[in-house]
Amino acid sequence: MTTPAERLAPPEHRIAYPNVIAGGALEGEREYAADAVVVGTGAGGATTAARLRDAGLDVVMLEEGALHRTETFVTDPATMIRRLYRDAGTTMILGRPPIIFVEGRCVGGSTVINGGMSWPAPERVLAHWERDLGLPDAGPQAMEPYFTAAERILHVEPNQEDTFGQNTHLFLEGARRLGWPAARAPRNMRRCMGLNNCALGCPTGAKQAMHVTEIPRALAAGAFLVTHARVDRVLWKGRRAIGVRGRFVDDAGRARGRFRAYAPLVVLAAGARHTPGILKRSWLRARAIGRGLHTHPNAKVVGLFDRPLDPWIGTHQAFHIHHFREQGILIGYAAVPPGLLAGALPGVGEENAAWMRQYNHMLTAATLVEDEGEGRVVLGPDRQPYMLFDLSPRDLETVHRGVALTAELLFAAGARRVLLPFADLPLLEGPDQLRLIHERPPVPDTVELMTVHIMGTARMATDPQRGATDASGAVHDTDGLVVADASVLPSSIGVNPQETIIALALRNAERWLEARGVARRRAAAAR
Amino acid sequence: MLPSTRILRAVIAAIRPRGHGFDQPIDDDVLGDIQRFFPYLPWPLRLGLPLGLWLVELGPPLFARRWCRFTSMAPGEAARYLAAFEHAGGLRSALLKGLRTLVFLAFYEHPQVLASLGIDWAGRADALVLRRAELLDDHTG
Numbered sequence: 001m002t003t004p005a006e007r008l009a010p011p012e013h014r015i016a017y018p019n020v021i022a023g024g025a026l027e028g029e030r031e032y033a034a035d036a037v038v039v040g041t042g043a044g045g046a047t048t049a050a051r052l053r054d055a056g057l058d059v060v061m062l063e064e065g066a067l068h069r070t071e072t073f074v075t076d077p078a079t080m081i082r083r084l085y086r087d088a089g090t091t092m093i094l095g096r097p098p099i100i101f102v103e104g105r106c107v108g109g110s111t112v113i114n115g116g117m118s119w120p121a122p123e124r125v126l127a128h129w130e131r132d133l134g135l136p137d138a139g140p141q142a143m144e145p146y147f148t149a150a151e152r153i154l155h156v157e158p159n160q161e162d163t164f165g166q167n168t169h170l171f172l173e174g175a176r177r178l179g180w181p182a183a184r185a186p187r188n189m190r191r192c193m194g195l196n197n198c199a200l201g202c203p204t205g206a207k208q209a210m211h212v213t214e215i216p217r218a219l220a221a222g223a224f225l226v227t228h229a230r231v232d233r234v235l236w237k238g239r240r241a242i243g244v245r246g247r248f249v250d251d252a253g254r255a256r257g258r259f260r261a262y263a264p265l266v267v268l269a270a271g272a273r274h275t276p277g278i279l280k281r282s283w284l285r286a287r288a289i290g291r292g293l294h295t296h297p298n299a300k301v302v303g304l305f306d307r308p309l310d311p312w313i314g315t316h317q318a319f320h321i322h323h324f325r326e327q328g329i330l331i332g333y334a335a336v337p338p339g340l341l342a343g344a345l346p347g348v349g350e351e352n353a354a355w356m357r358q359y360n361h362m363l364t365a366a367t368l369v370e371d372e373g374e375g376r377v378v379l380g381p382d383r384q385p386y387m388l389f390d391l392s393p394r395d396l397e398t399v400h401r402g403v404a405l406t407a408e409l410l411f412a413a414g415a416r417r418v419l420l421p422f423a424d425l426p427l428l429e430g431p432d433q434l435r436l437i438h439e440r441p442p443v444p445d446t447v448e449l450m451t452v453h454i455m456g457t458a459r460m461a462t463d464p465q466r467g468a469t470d471a472s473g474a475v476h477d478t479d480g481l482v483v484a485d486a487s488v489l490p491s492s493i494g495v496n497p498q499e500t501i502i503a504l505a506l507r508n509a510e511r512w513l514e515a516r517g518v519a520r521r522r523a524a525a526a527r
Numbered sequence: 528m529l530p531s532t533r534i535l536r537a538v539i540a541a542i543r544p545r546g547h548g549f550d551q552p553i554d555d556d557v558l559g560d561i562q563r564f565f566p567y568l569p570w571p572l573r574l575g576l577p578l579g580l581w582l583v584e585l586g587p588p589l590f591a592r593r594w595c596r597f598t599s600m601a602p603g604e605a606a607r608y609l610a611a612f613e614h615a616g617g618l619r620s621a622l623l624k625g626l627r628t629l630v631f632l633a634f635y636e637h638p639q640v641l642a643s644l645g646i647d648w649a650g651r652a653d654a655l656v657l658r659r660a661e662l663l664d665d666h667t668g
Binding site: 008009010011013074075076077078081082087088090091190191193194195197203204205206252253254310312313337338339340342343346347348349350351352353354356357359360382 | 541542543544545546547548549560563564566567568569570572606609610613623624625627628631632633634635636640641644645646648649651652655656657658659660661662663664
């Protein structure tokens with residue numbers, strides 16, 4: 001029974017986390033043993049760990065970051081970026097243009113810092129996987145029950161109208177005037193309050209990230225979680241994976257003690273950058289490992305309005321424009337905190353101050369682009385994974401088209417001026433200048449892009465030459481080693497990948513359990 | 528004070544927003560915030576940023592034809608010298624971008640600056656945490 005004081009805190013502030021070993025202060029050598037070891041606790045890792053535990057396996061989750069409880073989340077970006085983001089949010093994808101990439105490094109992974117968008121992969125993408133890529137049971141019909149289950153795990157619901165701020169109303173107004181239908185975004189949340197702090201961790205607990213859903217559920221069922229545990233490589237006996245080894249690290253990532261975790265099933269879910277990094281460090285030489293990187297880049301477009309719209313009040317991305325999705329373009333909006341938005345605005349000193357004084361008059365929108373070009377992940381001289389990706393000419397065209405459409409929407413919503421992500425065309429003074437975007441030759445070096453959605457670096461393929469994993473996410477030519485994160489996505493999906501990662505993790509976990517006879521044993525026991 | 532700290536302080540003075548209601552005397556806080564960030568950066572940046580600061584310090588003869596160090600430039604001149612990095616391309620542009628990001632993040636999120644913009648994100652968070660708890664409590668009985 002809860003006390004009156006406890007009842008004044010949301011349920012996510014009162015979650016119990018049993019069976020957690022904080023590795024940050026551990027020195028010396030430790031060993032763990034289980035039926036399955038899961039590396040990473042984001043969308044794929046947490047879901048897989050919970051499913052394996054449901055099936056009766058002893059599960060150990062290894063997470064490089066710390067466990068940060070919801071009630072410790074604050075709204076200060078610098079504090080939360082240090083705590084939740086890998087490399088304090090400074091990772092770059094190297095290429096033309098360089099792309100800023102951010103991902104979570106904490107229990108819950110990037111689900112703790114994402115915007116909570118929960119779109120299933122489009123049917124045409126799933127049909128492409130099944131029909132063109134020959135992946136059995138990856139089409140829309142076969143995947144439907146897994147998406148349904150994923151939405152149940154995520155607790156997907158649309159935003160309630162009392163969370164809409166002026167940014168939402170203006171975004172909708174712009175879309176309405178242009179005749180573009182706006183899709184109400186399904187999000188993984190439980191009674192969102194519109195605080196607009198998703199990307200820094202949701203202090204209200206409304207966002208149903210993995211650290212408040214599948215992880216505590218798996219822990220309560222008997223799984224173990226070791227935090228501050230950075231996996232270096234897989235351990236082998238012949239071609240069979242028998243565990244992993246790595247280092248304990250402190251909050252800043254400095255190495256401390258060492259560990260080995262032994263299990264007959266090793267699940268890699270460290271994200272599309274670090275999963276191929278671990279595979280490559282584990283003496284696997286398959287050419288496909290690390291190839292197929294898609295970045296789903298986004299470009300910011302900022303509209304300046306005459307009247308204040310207080311962009312920090314009200315939810316973000318309650319709606320998306322999917323009208324151009326067949327062209328690989330998705331349009332959304334977000335409230336970026338002033339300290340983060342300022343870096344995207346021109347100048348230093350007084351020039352930047354003049355722009356930022358108008359912060360409360362700014363609506364920040366973005367276009368997300370379904371990229372067709374492919375990059376790769378390689379190991380650097382420090383044995384860490386680095387991402388290489390050049391925007392293809394067609395992707396560059398799509399970025400320009402997406403930016404132009406987003407700027408058009410902002411002008412239609414009443415913006416007086418629009419700031420663009422182009423170094424050679426930073427500002428449009430009116431809608432009559434939209435043509436300038438297409439009148440200049442598109443040059444990749446002039447575009448500023450970022451992404452939070454990398455995928456495809458250990459993609460599923462029946463042919464080992466084409467993908468590092470088979471049609472169920474098991475690493476080709478190995479036993480006992482599987483992948484359960486965005487790495488396995490066979491192509492760019494053009495929408496936020498969280499729900500698809502979970503759906504595929506559920507689908508693949510079922511297959512791994514079947515292959516290991518767990519399902520049969522459980523059925524026999526039930527009889 | 529370490530030499531690189533002295534340079535960083537001068538960089539903050541040159542980059543930090545001025546005028547338009549942004550004259551809060553918070554450079555020491557900005558410096559402290561940036562120094563707290565350093566250990567969390569990946570090693571190439573932990574190594575590269577101090578080197579970059581020395582490039583800024585020793586760069587005026589090379590990039591601005593001024594026979595002096597950056598830290599001995601007059602404030603307005605130092606700001607113009609750094610601002611020119613933005614369009615220089617290559618390493619200098621990337622360096623300025625990184626320094627701008629660090630300075631702006633610490634500056635614009637300072638409570639005094641947020642207050643001057645009329646933003647109370649933290650206060651709103653406290654209120655909404657409580658409100659959500661009440662709503663869920665009502666809902667679940």
